[in-house]
Amino acid sequence: MITGDLPGLTYMVRPQITPLHVFKSGGTAIGSRNVAPLARCPSWPSNVTKRLLSDSGHPEGTAQDANASKDPFDDENTKLAYKSALRSGDVVVKTTGKNESAPFWQFGSLYLRENCPCPKCIHPDTKQRIVDTFSLSLRVKPENVQSNGADDVHITWSDGHESTYSWKWLAAHRGNLKPTIKSRDVKPNRLPRPFKAYDPQKSNPYPEVVYEDVMCKDTAVLEWLENIWLWGFCFVKGVPVNPESTKALIERISFVRHTHYGGFWDFTADLTYKDTAYTNEYLGAHTDNTYFTDPARLQLFHLLSHTEGEGGKSLLVDGFAAAKALAKENPGFYNTLSLSRHPWHASGNEDVCIQPSVTAPVLNIHPDTKAVYQVRWNNYDRAPKTKWHTSEQKDWYKAARAYNNQLTKSSNEIWTQLQPGTALIFDNWRMLHGRSEFTGKRRMCGGYVNNDDFISRLRLLKFGRQSVLDNLGNTRGWQQRDNPYSIY
Structure with missing residues (x-):
């Protein structure tokens, strides 16, 4: 048993009993669902319920009296929703103050644990998540909760980690009381667009072109872009080892995209x-x-030099191939990753806090072709999702873990050691990339290319301008190979 004192109540917390039930009063956390009140304090705040509510609606460990038997919620629907939250949620924060926007908040344990704001979980400089979500137990639970008053709540987790959350953060990230994804939203699996997957287990040569050819002939540019479209990546051999030549190579496709980098x-x-x-x-x-x-x-890298050290191998993983394998293994997980929309962010530098104008799923389905055409997968930059029912949280974490298992299979990983003179370009809407740790000093150059400019260049080179003009907006025949819209 864990005992403690907080303003207005002496309490006892029974570890490893869920869901956790936290009462809040002006920023004060008080106990858990399985809390046994040892003493009733006359100074109990008037804007907070005067008893602890068990699943049966009766106070635990006390005799019923006129005040105790009166339910703290006037509305029957609110009471039923609250009891449902106690059954389905892992952490429930009860708020009965007049200024609160909801009578209670609910959170999933894994959701709170992966969004711990401490320096071990969030990089203090980049503000990116560094805790490995998929190494956390799906059954992680809070063992104890404390509050230092009006500012924050401190949770000790079953894995030994300790987290502190501000009341402002909890208020902003509370979950929905009802699921948002309806059964009618679930569609038959929309597999990725047509593609070819490179098999790392076979010793086949990588798709590649020669720099001099690309710089001199449009036919070589077409071969280059078709390799990227079909295989997801392509190497360019014989690149002069300087930034100017590398930039000129990118500009054979289009201008280099500018970002906050x-x-x-x-x-x-x-x-x-x-x-x-x-x-x-x-x-x-x-x-x-x-x-x-x-x-x-598109994203292109060219290693200019690596001195006084080693390591830094480049990693590629085909997100489409992994998604196709997931669809075969568990169609429900595949659907979940295409339906559940998430926020993302870049907030490292003081003058930058970028977020997309709309939330987006991991697997994005094209509205015309009904095929998955884009993968967004970056656990470092995924922001805490709001308006998320705990049941949907659990479904998504299971689905994301299954997808991560596909992505991290050694049989799906393409590892290469970049060398000066060889550039690597890949489809950022499909191919995931990474890097092993390295020592010494590496100098890298490269850049981004926009989707629309890449597709425009490829369509014009492949089909000719007149065919592209004749088929403007021709989504009906996108599966026909002679339709420029088959490239997207």
């Missing part, structure tokens, strides 16, 4: 921009720009 990059691991990419740390497989409404479509 600048335009064309030429960087080392110095945290010039507060992002994990600007460190020498291990980077798990992810897509870039999840925090943009329109993520960059």
Whole structure:
């Protein structure tokens, strides 16, 4: 048993009993669902219920009297919803003050645990998540809850970790009282658009082109772009080892996209921009720009030098191939990742806090072709989701873990050691990329290309301008190979 004293109540918490039930009064956390009141204090705040409510609606450990038998909620529907929250939610915060927007808040345990704001879970410089969500137990539970008064709530978790949350954060991120995804929203699996997956287990050559050809012939540019579209990535051999030639290579497709990282990059691991990419740390497989409404479509890297150290292998994982495998393994998980929309952010530098104008799912379904055409997967940049029922949280975490298992299978990982003179370009809407830890000093250059400019260049080179004009908006025949809209 864990005992303690908080303003207005002496309490006892029985560990490993869920859901946790926290009372709040002006920022004071008081006990849990399985709390046995040892003494009733006459100074109990008037804006808070005067008893602890068990599932039966009776106070625990006390005799019923006129005041105790009166339910703290006047509305019967509110009382029923509250009892449902106690059954389905892991953490319930009860708020009966006049200024509160809801009579109670509910949170999933794993949701709170993965969004712990401490420096071990959120990088203090980049503000990115560094705790591995998928290594946390799906059954993680709070064992104790404390409050230091009006500012925050402290939770000790079953895995030994300790977290502190402000009341403002809890108020902003409370879950929905009802699920938002209805059964009618569930559609038959929409598999990814047509593609070919490179098999890392076979010793087949990588798709590649030659720099000199690309710079001189449009036919070589077409071959280059078709490789990217079909395989998701392509190497360019014989690139002069300097930033100017690399930038000129990108511009054979289109102009370099400018972001808060600048335009064309030429960087080392110095945290010039507060992002994990600007460190020498291990980077798990992810897509870039999840925090943009329109993520960059292409991304090119060219290693200019690596001195006085080793490591830094580049990782590619085919998000479409992993999604297709997930659909076969568990169609329900696949649907969950295409229906549940999430917020994303980039907030490392003081003058930047970027969020997309709309939330987006991990697997994005094209409204015309009904096929998955874009993957957003970046656990570092995924922001805490609000308006999320605890049952939906549990479904999503299970689905995301299953997808992560596909992505991290060694049989799906393409590891390469980049060398000066060879550039790597890939489809950021499909291919996840990462990097092993390294020592020494690496100098890397590269840049982004927009989706619309990539698709325009590929369609014009492949079909010709007149065919593109003749088929403007022709979504009806997108599956026909002679329709430019088959490229998207």
